[in-house]
Amino acid sequence: MKNTLKIERAKKNVTQQDLADGLGVSRQTIVAIESGKFNPSTKLALKLAAFFGCSVHELFQLEENE
Amino acid sequence: MKKYLFPHGAQRIAIAIFVTSMLTMFVMTFVLLWNHISYSSISYSRTLISVLGVTSQLSLLVAILSKEKIEDEFISSLRLNAVSIAAVLGFVYIIILNVIQMVLPAEAYISFKEWRMNHFWNGRLYMSLAILYFIILKVSLRINR
Numbered sequence: 490m491k492n493t494l495k496i497e498r499a500k501k502n503v504t505q506q507d508l509a510d511g512l513g514v515s516r517q518t519i520v521a522i523e524s525g526k527f528n529p530s531t532k533l534a535l536k537l538a539a540f541f542g543c544s545v546h547e548l549f550q551l552e553e554n555e
Numbered sequence: 556m557k558k559y560l561f562p563h564g565a566q567r568i569a570i571a572i573f574v575t576s577m578l579t580m581f582v583m584t585f586v587l588l589w590n591h592i593s594y595s596s597i598s599y600s601r602t603l604i605s606v607l608g609v610t611s612q613l614s615l616l617v618a619i620l621s622k623e624k625i626e627d628e629f630i631s632s633l634r635l636n637a638v639s640i641a642a643v644l645g646f647v648y649i650i651i652l653n654v655i656q657m658v659l660p661a662e663a664y665i666s667f668k669e670w671r672m673n674h675f676w677n678g679r680l681y682m683s684l685a686i687l688y689f690i691i692l693k694v695s696l697r698i699n700r
Contacts, residue, residue, distance in 0.1 A: 509625075513625070513627075514625060514627040514628075514629070515623070515624070515625040515627055515629065515630060516700070517629060517630070517696060517699040517700060518627050518628070518629035518630070520699055520700070521629050521699050522629075526699070527629050527632065529628070529629075530628050533628060
């Protein structure tokens with residue numbers, strides 16, 4: 490699963506730590522999601538979407554082979 | 556799982572107790588060996604080593620069952636991953652012990668078998684598993700920093 494988290498973060502000029510603090514998760518979690526190592530739960534995906542003011546679909550997309 | 560973990564502060568205290576008790580045991584054993592005294596021959600040293608053994612095992616248990624600074628779903632997945640790897644490495648360790656025992660000459664086999672039984676009964680295998688789990692979890696956290 491690919492995501493546009495890094496782009497959205499850059500648009501809003503938010504650091505990984507700020508995002509982590511805003512969502513109440515660790516910075517490691519944000520790093521792992523951005524690098525595609527970890528797929529967040531629905532709850533966290535919804536929280537991320539709410540943080541950036543967009544839909545979950547805009548943040549996360551399935552890759553062609555998935 | 557998150558509900559049943561000790562607070563993060565407990566982890567530091569437990570690690571401090573674990574290191575202290577292990578060092579004390581190490582120093583005590585070294586001093587006794589240096590003076591050619593068997594620890595089982597002195598009742599207080601036997602009791603003290605047993606108490607230190609239990610203390611180190613309990614503190615290790617508290618350390619591995621303590622929360623990280625921020626305990627979230629990713630940390631939980633790392634925790635699960637660390638348990639799985641530690642379990643697999645534990646099995647590999649047992650296999651290696653069996654292979655060593657298999658290839659040893661007859662005289663060495665008996666002493667090795669005794670050592671191995673002692674090793675198991677003292678619960679050191681479980682301690683090494685717990686230590687492995689803890690190291691893997693911490694390394695995983697560091698890698699993903």
